[in-house]
Amino acid sequence: MRGRVKLLGAAAGTALSVPLALWAWSESEAREDADDSPGGPRQVPADLRGRDPEATPAARRVYALLAGLENDARRGRPSRTVIGQHVELHNERYNAEYGDYRGTKQPGYYYRKARDITGRLPGFVELDLGPGYDRPGWAVGEARSYSRAWPSCRKRWGYAEDAVDLAMGVWAGLPRPADGSYNPSGIRTDCASNGAEVVLPHNGGGPAGLVGFSFHQPYPGSPVKxxxxxxxxxSPAAKDPGWFARVVTEGSSEHRALLHDLGYLADHLGYLADQGVPVLLRxxxxxxxxxxxxxxxAGQDPAAFRKLWRLTYDFLVGRRGLHNLIFVWAPNSWDGSYGRQPRxxxxxxDYVDVVxxxxxxxxxxxxxxxxxxxEVWYRGLEEYRRxxxxxxxxxxxxxxxxxxxxxxxxxxxxTVWGQALSYDNVSAPRWKNTGADVKRTYGSPQVITAGAFARSNDLT
Structure with a gap:
């Protein structure tokens, strides 16, 4: 490996140094290594600018890392896997029955839980800006620079700010210097929860991993989120077979409701874009x-679904100018009953970076x-060249x-789903991870944890 690589960090114009052992794929090397080898599996494109010419340097580096790992695997070279943890902040904050602890949980409970078990944090964290927690309309807890368009100090909406704060903290470290709207200490008072103190888990104050967002979006126009x-x-689709087509038809009231929802998503992702944080969006x-x-x-006419995806892409990237995004397409496992072949x-x-x-x-x-x-799903996704x-x-x-x-x-x-990391579901024991399973995974040399992102950048 040669030299160092610097990524754009949390504050615009600031560089964060990370180990070249992880960010080894320079863009020239990535393009070269993406060439197909005769008789071998076709390599994946490794330069994000092939999809988005304006992709941010940080997003390009994150994508080059993933593409480099994929191309290593396709060439039969030793490869590694970034271990991730999904964090259901709305359940952690407001559902006392959620997970392995009965009671109020601080945001990032299952992000920290990995460290409680293994001494290491995940190398990737996925958060969710939907679905809300059974309250009317889109809202926020305490309005920030990126959320002033939405009603603030609303009960059970503080998790929206927690999601952005935790994303900042995973990418750049907690605690960290202030950059304006972001809460640098990770500690805040929630105006919508009777002044309750909210504390995000500290992770060393330096780069601690990659960030993703999902969007469990309630149906467009739903009065309750x-x-x-x-x-x-x-949803209306259950009784009205023409409803979904109207959602993706410009000028309809259903389409306007969709764009309203996407505006909520874009406002929050836009703040992260302004701070140089790349996001895997799923x-x-x-x-x-x-x-x-x-x-x-789901289960809709494939052509209409493809239109939904593309207009969402055009709204976020074209209209809102979010070039920090890496788009992840993730079907359900196609077992022939619940899930069908997803092609x-x-x-x-042109619209998908990762499958x-x-x-x-x-x-x-x-x-x-x-x-x-x-193995069925791994082999089945090979054809997409992502x-x-x-x-x-x-x-x-x-x-x-x-x-x-x-x-x-x-x-x-x-990525392990939320509470499943340590939740003992006696009604479905096949879901259970033992502490030994988690330790075996986080301790494996095949796995990339947050420690790899936080180490000294003096590797050569």
Whole structure:
């Protein structure tokens, strides 16, 4: 490895140094290594500017890292996997029954939980700006520079600021210097929760990992924002077969409602863009479920879904100028019953940077189809020529039942879903991760944790 690489950091114009061992893929090397080898698997494009010529330097570096890991795997070289953790902030903040602890939880509980178990933090954290927590309309807790367009100090909406604050803290470290709107200490008083103190987990004050966002968006026009309103059976699509087509038709009231929702998403992501934070954005996941099941955007006519994705892309990138985004397309595991083969819903390479799977079919103890765990999805995603990720799983990849998962299927990123990291679900024991499973994963040399991002940058 040669020299160092600097990434744009939290404040515009500020550079954050990170280990070249992780950011080894310069753009010239990435383009060279993306060339196809005769007789081998086709390499993935490794320069984000092929999709977005205005992509930020930080977003390009993050994507080059993922593409480099993917191309290593495709060439049969040793590769590594960034271990990720999804954080359901709305449940952590407001659902006392959520997870392995009964009571009020501070935001980032399951981000910190990985360190409680293993001494290490995840290398990637995915947050969610939806679905809300059963309250009317989009809102925020305390208005910030990026959220003044939305009603503030609203009950059960403070998690929206927590999501942005935690994203800043994962990318740049907590605590850290102030940059204006951001709360640098990670400690704030929530005006909407009777003055309760909210504390984000400190992580060393330096670069601590990669950041992603999902958007469990309630159906456009829903008066209440909550998980129930994300489901197809509770949306107008359940009774009106023409509703979804109107959502993607410019000029309709349903389309205007969609753009209103996307404005909420863009305002929050825009602040992160202004601060130089790249975001892996995973919208409209699990779109390939059977009709009548899953989310309001799922099981729809594939052409209409592709239109939804593309107009969302055009709104965020074209209209709002968000060039810090890396777009992740993640169907549900296509087991032939709940999930169907997803190819028809793929929006196209001009709109997607990373492909993945939400893996809920089978498990490490009983893999789907009797084949090695996750191999069906890994091989099935190869044709898209994009870095491959497990976008959601109840399990860590290296449990006792499948200790060679990442050898057989070297996913570049693997994200454990929320409470599943340590929640003992007695009604579904196949979901359980033991402490030993989590330690085995976080301690493996095949896995990249936050420590790799936080180390000295003097590696050569």
């Amino acid at each position: 909550g998980f129930a309103q994300t489901l197809q059976r509770n 919208p409209y996941h699990e779109m390939n479920t059977a009709p009548g099941r899953g989310f309001w955007w 028809a819903w793929f929006p196209g390479g 993945g799977v939400d893996d809920y079919s089978g498990g490490p103890g009983q893999p789907f189809g009797g084949r090695p765990w996750t 870095p491959r990720v497990v976008a959601e799983s109840f399990h860590v990849p290296l449990g006792a039942a499948q200790p060679d998962t990442l050898t057989r299927t070297p996913w570049v990123l693997w």
